[in-house]
Amino acid sequence: MTALNTSARIAVIGAGAMGAGIAQVAAQAGHPVLLLDNRPGAAAQAIEGIDRQLGKRVENGKLSAESRSVTIARLHAVEAIEALADCELIIEAIVENLEVKRALFRQLEGICGEHCILASNTSSLSITRIAAQLDHPNRLLGLHFFNPAPVMALVEIVSGLASDPALAECLYDTAKAWGKKPVHTRSTPGFIVNRVARPLYAESLRMLQEGAADCSTLDALMREAGGFAMGAFELTDLIGHDVNYAVTCSVFDAYYQDTRFLPSLIQKELVDGGRLGRKSGQGFYSYSPDAQRPQATEIGSEAQVQVCTVEGDLGPAQGLLVRLREQGVDIVQRDGPGLLRVGDAVLALSDGRMTCQRAREDGLRNLILLDLAFDYGKARRIAISHATGIDPLALKQGIALLQRAGLKVSLLSDSPALAVLRTVAMLANEAADALLQGVASASDIDLAMRAGVNYPQGPLAWADGVGLPLILKVLDNLQAAYGEERYRPSLLLRRRVAEGRTFHD
Numbered sequence: 144m145t146a147l148n149t150s151a152r153i154a155v156i157g158a159g160a161m162g163a164g165i166a167q168v169a170a171q172a173g174h175p176v177l178l179l180d181n182r183p184g185a186a187a188q189a190i191e192g193i194d195r196q197l198g199k200r201v202e203n204g205k206l207s208a209e210s211r212s213v214t215i216a217r218l219h220a221v222e223a224i225e226a227l228a229d230c231e232l233i234i235e236a237i238v239e240n241l242e243v244k245r246a247l248f249r250q251l252e253g254i255c256g257e258h259c260i261l262a263s264n265t266s267s268l269s270i271t272r273i274a275a276q277l278d279h280p281n282r283l284l285g286l287h288f289f290n291p292a293p294v295m296a297l298v299e300i301v302s303g304l305a306s307d308p309a310l311a312e313c314l315y316d317t318a319k320a321w322g323k324k325p326v327h328t329r330s331t332p333g334f335i336v337n338r339v340a341r342p343l344y345a346e347s348l349r350m351l352q353e354g355a356a357d358c359s360t361l362d363a364l365m366r367e368a369g370g371f372a373m374g375a376f377e378l379t380d381l382i383g384h385d386v387n388y389a390v391t392c393s394v395f396d397a398y399y400q401d402t403r404f405l406p407s408l409i410q411k412e413l414v415d416g417g418r419l420g421r422k423s424g425q426g427f428y429s430y431s432p433d434a435q436r437p438q439a440t441e442i443g444s445e446a447q448v449q450v451c452t453v454e455g456d457l458g459p460a461q462g463l464l465v466r467l468r469e470q471g472v473d474i475v476q477r478d479g480p481g482l483l484r485v486g487d488a489v490l491a492l493s494d495g496r497m498t499c500q501r502a503r504e505d506g507l508r509n510l511i512l513l514d515l516a517f518d519y520g521k522a523r524r525i526a527i528s529h530a531t532g533i534d535p536l537a538l539k540q541g542i543a544l545l546q547r548a549g550l551k552v553s554l555l556s557d558s559p560a561l562a563v564l565r566t567v568a569m570l571a572n573e574a575a576d577a578l579l580q581g582v583a584s585a586s587d588i589d590l591a592m593r594a595g596v597n598y599p600q601g602p603l604a605w606a607d608g609v610g611l612p613l614i615l616k617v618l619d620n621l622q623a624a625y626g627e628e629r630y631r632p633s634l635l636l637r638r639r640v641a642e643g644r645t646f647h648d
Contacts, residue, residue: 146316149173151231156180156224156247158189161264162236164292167193170217171210171293172321177221177230186220193218228254232317234286236264244273252278260310262286266337267393270303270330280305286314287334288323289595296324297595303330324594326587332397335583335591337390339602341404342569344387347375347562348407355558356440356526358427363439364553367524369563370517370599376427380420384413402629403573439524442554444542448472448486451544454479459609460492462519466548482507486540494613495560495568495620499530509537514555515564515609517599524551526561559624560617568617570598571606575633578603578646585646603646611640 147153151174155166158180166189170176178186194215200206227233233251235244248261255261261283263273274280285301298318302311311327318325328334333341347361355361362374379387388410395404413419413426420426428436450473453464458481464474483490493512494501502510511533514526525545529538545552555561560568574588583591589601599605606614615632622630639646 145313146320147174147231147313150175152177152229154179154227154230154233155236156227156233157236157264158182158186158220159236161288161290161292162234163189163193164290165234165236165264165288166190166218167196167214167293168288168321168323170214173217175217175219177219177227179221179224179227183222186222190215190218190220224250225254227251228256230255230259232260232262232314234262234264239265239267241268241272244268245276248273248277248283260284260313262314264288267333267390269332270301270306274303274305281307282310284311284314285330285334286318289336295595296322297336297591298323298325299334299336299591299595300325300327301330301334302327306330324590326583326591328583328587328591329581331577331580331582333390333394335577335588336595338394338582339570339573339577339588339592340596341391341394342573343371343566343596344375344379344391344410345405345407346566346569348409350555350558350562350565351376352407352409353556353558355556356553356562357437359437360439360553360555361562363524364514364526364562365566367551368514368516368522368526369566370522372597379410380426380428380430382420383422384410384419384426388414402627405629439551440553441551442542443552444539444546446486446536446539446543448540448543448547450475451483451485452477453483455481457481457483458492458613459515460513460519462516463548465520466550467544470547470549472544472547480505483544485544487534487537488541488544490541490544493528493561493564493617495564495617495624497530497557497559497624498528499557500624502530509534509541511538511541512561514561515567517563517605522550524553526553526555526563528555528557528561530557559621564617565621567602567605567609568614568621569630570602571614572618572633572636574602575606575635575639575646579633579635606636607645607647611636611645615640 153169153174154177155162156179158178166176166178180186197211201208201211263285270285274283284306287299289295289297300311300315315325358376362376365371365374391406418425421430424430452475454477488509488511489507490511498510498512511527511529516522542552578585585603589604592598592601615636618630618632
């Protein structure tokens with residue numbers, strides 16, 4: 144089945160921010176669109192709001208006046224559900240309440256023609272459960288847009304147990320024709336994005352709780368080393384802690400309290416205290432007019448280093464050598480286990496063990512562990528940790544070498560896998576389980592995380608690039624350090640390592 148023809152009439156039920164955004168997307172794609180809300184006059188007001196937004200784009204030279212007029216002419220506010228009888232696609236974007244949605248779709252079945260596709264924009268409810276009481280559950284699917292719908296590219300096409308695969312393909316092709324990046328997913332808790340994204344928040348929250356670093360430092364590391372658009376604390380402040388915490392609790396409960404999705408007591412306290420983030424003026428950060436964002440912590444050194452020794456392959460951190468050479472540092476290379484020596488300091492990429500543990504087990508004095516960076520050639524900051532008792536001069540020499548490479552250095556407490564490596568390993572692990580369980584394909588999972596939450600790379604492709612053996616080693620070491628199922632490696636990850644394959648083979 145191909146995409147719906149632009150002559151097909153689309154209806155959107157719910158004229159809030161999400162519903163209005165979806166209506167705008169469909170109208171801009173060329174469809175006549177009916178907008179319905181149970182609040183009198185709300186649909187008409189939503190269309191007026193869309194007109195104002197498009198007007199601003201015209202003023203900024205991003206849209207022609209003609210396009211604005213044509214789009215608005217396609218939008219029609221209606222006050223009765225019976226007006227939707229001849230629509231070919233109806234998208235529900237109302238309150239996240241199972242029984243309310245069920246009642247709406249039962250009502251629509253009695254009004255609409257048998258060929259009308261019914262779609263829910265739910266972000267958390269089961270499509271299978273919503274459809275279970277319908278006479279024709281096969282024609283209900285999820286069509287999950289991300290907010291704001293006119294801007295965000297991703298659309299999750301969600302199939303429940305009874306959903307017709309041909310209709311799923313139709314919605315996929317239609318979303319693509321609307322200029323979106325659609326992905327297929329099964330109706331499992333959190334679908335793709337709200338499931339796979341949980342570790343980004345959870346690991347930063349846990350590191351904060353354990354005193355590994357402060358919010359500003361951890362956020363800076365996610366941005367300036369990890370390549371993420373935002374760190375977990377600024378992102379949850381933007382989303383709203385009531386919303387983010389509720390999604391975490393929903394996924395946690397849906398997976399029968401699996402500790403991988405354990406909610407954070409720190410975030411619960413913010414919600415309990417009404418500190419919901421930007422919308423309340425206070426979250427992890429203050430948003431009062433005179434508030435100043437705390438700066439990330441940095442550690443510096445005035446030591447002078449001109450030469451270093453590389454023993455073996457540094458793995459993903461090999462890109463550091465290019466930067467050091469560009470800065471005139473002489474590099475001596477010889478065989479070895481993947482270490483970087485400068486003065487009395489020994490530097491190595493973390494493998495998930497605490498620095499004190501690795502120094503003892505590997506017999507390495509003055510060990511400094513490095514965090515992962517998305518691109519060591521472009522990173523602006525790096526996290527390090529060291530064991531208690533490191534020689535102060537050796538620490539200064541190690542920091543000085545990283546500074547020579549143009550990196551800001553943030554010192555974390557001796558925390559397993561540091562910050563970026565720990566987070567990426569857990570994101571990849573969750574994505575691997577989603578792939579193992581047939582929730583979505585590897586390419587769709589990676590696309591969803593790039594297009595839906597602006598990750599610099601899909602977690603499966605990222606793990607492939609870092610090396611699956613290292614990701615597995617990090618997770619094994621995290622699980623050993625904490626003694627928790629939370630960090631158990633996915634069966635698929637273990638299998639791919641044993642097979643010598645990647646996730647995308």
